[in-house]
Amino acid sequence: MSNSADGKRLNKYISETGFCSRREADRLIEQQRVTINGKVPEMGTKVMPGDNVEIDGKPVRSKEKPIYIALNKPTGITCTTERDVPGNIVDFVGHHKRIFPIGRLDKPSDGLIFLTNDAISSIRYCALVITTRKSTWFVSISQSPRTSSRKWALVSLSWIR
Numbered sequence: 001m002s003n004s005a006d007g008k009r010l011n012k013y014i015s016e017t018g019f020c021s022r023r024e025a026d027r028l029i030e031q032q033r034v035t036i037n038g039k040v041p042e043m044g045t046k047v048m049p050g051d052n053v054e055i056d057g058k059p060v061r062s063k064e065k066p067i068y069i070a071l072n073k074p075t076g077i078t079c080t081t082e083r084d085v086p087g088n089i090v091d092f093v094g095h096h097k098r099i100f101p102i103g104r105l106d107k108p109s110d111g112l113i114f115l116t117n118d119a120i121s122s123i124r125y126c127a128l129v130i131t132t133r134k135s136t137w138f139v140s141i142s143q144s145p146r147t148s149s150r151k152w153a154l155v156s157l158s159w160i161r
Contacts, residue, residue, distance in 0.1 A: 006046065006048065007046030007047050007048040007051075008046060008047050009044065009045075009046060009047075010025070010029060010034065010036070010041055010044075010045050010046065010047055010053070011023075011025035011026050011029065012025075013047040013053065013060075014028070014034070014053070014060060017060050017061060019055065019060055026043065029041065029043055030043070033055055034053065034054070034055050035053070035054045035057075036051050036053055036054075037051055037052050038052075064117060066116065066117060066118040067095070067097055067099055067115075067116055067117045067118070068114065068115075068116050068118070069093065069095065069099065069114065069115040069116065070112060070113075070114055071089070071093060071113050071114070072110070072111065072112060073089065073105050073110055073111060073112070073113045074110050075107075075108055075109065075110045076107060076108075077089050077092050077107070078107050079101045079103075079104035079105055079106075079107075079113065081100045081101075087107075089101055089113075089115070093115060097117055098117055099116060099117050100115060100116065100117070101113055101114070101115050102114045
């Protein structure tokens with residue numbers, strides 16, 4: 001806990017976890033419902049790496065950096081996160097973080113499928129697909145598929161209207 005230039009303002013830290021908005025976080029801080037390392041902070045206090053932030057005695061965790069993977073799924077891979085299913089997509093990708101497919105392709109199908117650890121974006125994407133007849137996406141790939149030995153690539157997605 002610090003008021004130095006390092007770290008992140010407490011209200012911003014709380015809002016980035018998805019717990020509430022910055023203004024609501026300010027209210028929680030004013031009501032002394034927030035603690036950092038067991039101490040009630042002042043407005044404007046900065047959260048430092050390793051600090052333990054709690055609201056009403058329950059820990060608040062920062063979100064993981066979102067992962068977006070575009071995979072050209074080959075035939076024979078099953079779009080499931082169940083690790084006991086032979087040929088599941090999670091084991092095929094072999095990413096060290098927990099990821100899941102957005103949508104699905106049947107086992108005998110091949111083609112583009114996205115995987116992520118970001119549940120909110122996957123819900124938004126699925127809602128867009130359901131509510132629009134045609135979705136066009138601009139995909140930026142982090143490295144050339146020709147020079148990479150990976151089966152997958154990190155991507156940046158932007159929806160084009």
